[in-house]
Amino acid sequence: MQVLTKSFQKVAFQWPEGFYSDGIHIGLRRQKKDFGWLFSKVPAAAAGTYTTNQFQAAPTKLTKAMIDQDHQLQGLLLNSAVANSCTGQQGWDNAVQEQTWLANKLAVDPSLIGVASTGLIGAQLPMDVIKNGLPQLTPTKSDAVTYAVLTTDKQPKTICVQCELSGHLVTITGFAKGSGMIHPKMATMLGFITTDAQIAGEDLQALLSDQVDETFNQITVDGDTSTNDMVVTMANGLAENPNLTPDTADYATFAAAFHTVLGELAKQIAADGEGATKLVECNVWHAASEADGQQVAKAIVGSNLVKAAIFGEDPNWGRIISTIGATPADLDIDHVNISMNGLPLVADSLALPFDEATVKATLGQSKITIDVDLQHGDASGQAWGCDLTYNYVKINASYHT
Incomplete structure (x- = not known):
């Protein structure tokens, strides 16, 4: 096992134990990657924060509903180019269909699947394109999915931090998209944080909600709050550390590392604001x-x-x-x-x-x-x-x- 010389440290991008992803081009955009997935091989504790815009998009509502049930997720289906926002009942049905298709592909209950979309508001998803693209996704350890959610971003926002908790190496890896329509009243963009730490969903939710206020909620590019935005965290426990609770000795170390991940992603979004030079x-x-x-x-x-x-x-x-x-x-x-x-x-x-x-x-x-x-x-x-x-x-x- 790698020996850490301090409580936590930044390392090269890698997924935590048991997480897989992929990002591909299926034709939602002209050339760039536009479709991807992220999943854990076992159900993971999950937490989320969501846009306060009253026109909350179908995928955001759906993912929130799944996490609110029992704070568990196993997979996320992601796309750029089309936000599936302000799309009425058809938009909701399409989000549920995406959820069902991915649940079938992973052979899990649909309640363990979330959906995230970003792009143009008001357009319906081309479901034939989505359906044909889904079989092309493979379980990789690459960073391709971080490109699949980009819109006007110049590059992905990524960070990976590792810490040692009671002799177990824990990895926290995050990525985000966001360049315009950035003025969080929660977290205005899409952000995804994965970890192999063992922590209950309710404790993970409390930690995320608290730390979002001083990280993602403290960035702004243009004063606009979008309709699709959320931050989702998944912790699958495969590092096999003792369960983290606020009263355990390891909690402060994990919380500090987690805060670093959120803070670095927030700053990367601000630096990549549309047209920004500083x-x-x-x-x-x-x-x-x-x-x-x-x-x-x-x-x-x-x-x-x-x-x-x-x-x-x-x-x-x-x-x-x-x-x-x-x-x-x-x-x-x-x-x-x-x-x-x-x-x-x-x-x-x-x-x-x-x-x-x-x-x-x-x-x-x-x-x-x-x-x-x-x-x-x-x-x-x-x-x-x-x-x-x-x-x-x-x-x-x-x-x-």
Whole structure:
């Protein structure tokens, strides 16, 4: 067994014990992979979080219903290009048909199958294409499925972390898609996390729900919440570690590793925002409450004026402080500090002298860090976004066509 030198570490992409997948092209898109599956050879504990958009898509509703029954899943069928959202009863029937077909292929009960779709809203799935594509899926250990869910993404978002729990090597592997329509009120995109850890479904759900709030829910690209989005986690227990509960010694290690997976996927989504050239991270310190810290951080990375200024490499801190003031956060308006990439711009809500050329040069980097010290408490917050570019408009002006 591999010996870990610290509580957990990032490793090259690999599936946890007992997980298999595949991703292929079946004709939903012109050329790129557009169809895939992910499954465990045994039923797995499962947890999910889902979009709060009132027009929740059929596959999202179906998967939520399956997980809510008894927090178990064994397989997921995934497609890009067609969202199967706002498609009425036919769309629901199609999602159930997909579920049935995959259940038959895996010889499991349909209640153990979920479905995830992403793409154009309002179009019906071409079910003949889906039916003909399903037999082509094979059980591989490749990362092909991570490509099959992409839409306007430039690349997949993936991470793999391993930790040792009571002498058992546990792997946590996650992948996600998301580039536009990103402003989570849960987790706006598709995210999938697999692990061979042994943990009950209810405990996994509590952990996921808690950690989504400070990871996926703290990213924004364009302020729009989509109809199809969800994060699904499956834990099949094949690492054979002692069962994890919040009161066990190994739980903190697993929770920290799990948080790293969610956080890294969230940041990768923000960095790959449609048309983006820069990842923007905002750290808020000394807020009156955690809610205030999180709210201020997300407001800053979500401000179109801040995003446009960062694209233009313009150190216009007035856009940042005005965004802070527009939130309902409890503030001491005379004592706010702001810096960008470590260069102080504002102290006690007043401008500091700075060399504009130096600040502008640092804004040319691919990652921009905004630090805000509210000097009004002991809480903090963090959020991630991206710059707003001409290319964002170009991509979304022709998304349907």
